[in-house]
Amino acid sequence: MDEARQVELFTDTVGGRLSRAACPAATATLLELHHRPGAGVSGLYELSDGTSVRYLVATSEDLPAGSGTPLPGDDVDLVWWEHPADPKLPGLATASVPETVERIWGRGSPLEHLETVTYRPLRRAVLRARLGGETLYLKVLRRDADQLAARHRLLLEAGVPAPPVVGPVTDEVVALATVPGSPLAQALRDSPTLPLPAAAILNLVDAFPVDLLEMSSRHAWTDRIDAYADAAAVAVPAAAARIAATVARIHAVTGAVERGPLAPTHGDLYEANLFVEAGRISGVIDVDGAGPGYLVDDLACFVAHVSVLPTIDEGYAHTAAFADAYLRAFGDELEERGISRAGLLARTAAVVLTLVAGARDETLADWEATALARIRLAEGYAAQAWGLLRVTRPFDE
Structure with missing residues (x-):
């Protein structure tokens, strides 16, 4: 069954099937829908019978x-489990039990608070724990938690302000301290002028140590654009032709220009992963993908995320100008390094397209308008890239 139909089922009949299988007296509410292109769909549901609440996936x-429990129904094969018994995140149970968290990471301090920050079924989770007045973030991974801890140590040794690792790596869970400052996302919202110069971001990535080149690599967002474009078309079927045309232009440009040399990169660089204080970068988080990559991809990721901020909240309306400023400055720097500005534009378009499906939220009446706004942004960047390429390398479309 195609993934578009799967998405429909999760928003339609799966909740009722879960109720009948787990607790017939309960009502199921879909809290989150996760569509991973090419892999499938997962849904997090809240089941309530009026006196108790359970969370099922x-x-x-x-x-x-043997993983999970088969869910009856002949339309699509599903498996379900009760949180936190995620089949691919065995450490989720470790990080979700207060007594265990206090014993492993408390260092003699009592656990005061424990909450889930984010949970992507079968992929990863982050929980926030407060122990003795100190806040820790517990990152639950499928594998390679030791390698994540090593990334943090390498960055810190190079002077990059990543969060220190606290305590032992246990059951693929890494505990991290907080970083000073506030998220750049907040600074972008609050400031009428650019709160962080492009040079600061370039200097940060340039400071990433060469030892990261020995780490495992992760495909850049642009390398997975076809799968994410399919997901975008599933979310907004009426725009499928526009999405396909944009992807064709992205491929045409990225296939015609050089990407630059392999370099140590963040892998998912955007405003929520940078913290600022007194006009400087005070912290960089979510370095799970730090390793070999290309500077142009890190910069495209950053510009794309800043450009979609106005689609998230009207308080970011003025940040469209910030995205343009970063794009110009990054393009100038890349050209100084012999890397095409057209490639930056095309890769920015690609990252914006990867954010289209994520706009789908059945609890929001205007989610489709948000998705369409992101499609228009991607079209604009792709058109600029294509136009620039045609000026520098004329040929027929």
């Missing part, structure tokens, strides 16, 4: 035999 992804 159902997925159409392929899992090893």
